[in-house]
Amino acid sequence: MSSDDPAELERFILSHTAWSQAPLVPEIRVLLATEVTPLWQATETFLKLHNMEPPFWAFAWPGAQAFARWMLDAPARWAGARVLDLGGGGGLASIAAARCGATVTLVEVDRLAGVAARLNAAANRVSLDVRIADILDADPTEALAGVDVVVVGDLFYSRPLAERVVAFLRAAAGGRDVYLADPGRMYVPTVGVALEVEFEVPVLFDLEGQNMKKTRILKVGADAGGPLFPWP
Numbered sequence: 533m534s535s536d537d538p539a540e541l542e543r544f545i546l547s548h549t550a551w552s553q554a555p556l557v558p559e560i561r562v563l564l565a566t567e568v569t570p571l572w573q574a575t576e577t578f579l580k581l582h583n584m585e586p587p588f589w590a591f592a593w594p595g596a597q598a599f600a601r602w603m604l605d606a607p608a609r610w611a612g613a614r615v616l617d618l619g620g621g622g623g624l625a626s627i628a629a630a631r632c633g634a635t636v637t638l639v640e641v642d643r644l645a646g647v648a649a650r651l652n653a654a655a656n657r658v659s660l661d662v663r664i665a666d667i668l669d670a671d672p673t674e675a676l677a678g679v680d681v682v683v684v685g686d687l688f689y690s691r692p693l694a695e696r697v698v699a700f701l702r703a704a705a706g707g708r709d710v711y712l713a714d715p716g717r718m719y720v721p722t723v724g725v726a727l728e729v730e731f732e733v734p735v736l737f738d739l740e741g742q743n744m745k746k747t748r749i750l751k752v753g754a755d756a757g758g759p760l761f762p763w764p
């Protein structure tokens with residue numbers, strides 16, 4: 533079977549996860565890894581065979597938990613909005629936005645994440661438009677046509693990725709609201725962003741080395757003077 537076979541990808545996901553709730557978002561059911569190490573090992577083998585990404589989709593990262601809580605606590609703001617969840621993983625933030633009445637597109641580079649997001653959306657009776665693509669080098673005006681709000685959860689863990697994401701977001705912020713949610717990763721921008729809200733998010737000690745992560749939702753500005761990053 534090829535890795536393009538959605539049934540094979542679904543089987544892999546379902547056999548390595550369990551239906552659970554992220555601690556900050558008990559109203560949404562998602563497929564999450566029950567233990568960190570066995571899934572990571574199993575996925576590494578599967579990945580080598582199928583040339584795929586690490587299993588980010590199997591964890592409720594602090595970014596998506598914070599976004600989902602923020603959205604569900606003030607749903608009116610999202611009703612009718614056209615939201616793009618960039619790097620949405622297993623879809624927790626997307627599902628919350630859809631629950632609030634938004635029309636949601638989740639964009640991912642990882643096909644397994646796309647399959648997990650579809651399974652999770654179906655379990656919560658919402659529909660998501662899931663796109664597997666890397667849009668970071670695209671013209672944001674075209675890539676974001678018809679999008680009112682961009683949300684980006686926890687994508688600032690690697691410098692090359694963070695640089696591409698920030699360039700894209702800054703351009704995107706010209707015509708729409710752009711928010712990122714971040715638990716203090718190394719490459720989160722600290723200039724040209726404004727604090728919206730902050731959450732204490734329960735996280736897995738095995739992943740984060742601590743049990744709680746302070747997670748900030750920041751609004752990205754289009755025209756902030758100076759660099760968006762603290763490094764030269």
Ligand SMILES: C[S@@+](CC[C@H](N)C(=O)[O-])C[C@H]1O[C@@H](n2cnc3c(N)ncnc32)[C@H](O)[C@@H]1O
Nearest residue numbers: 588593595596619620621639640641642685686
């Ligand atoms: C740490 S996870 C965060 C997932 C989700 N946003 C959350 O907060 O739970 C990072 C995700 O970004 C995705 N990703 C990495 N590079 C990407 C790109 N260029 N475009 C879209 N998604 C990307 C990964 O596949 C992964 O699912």
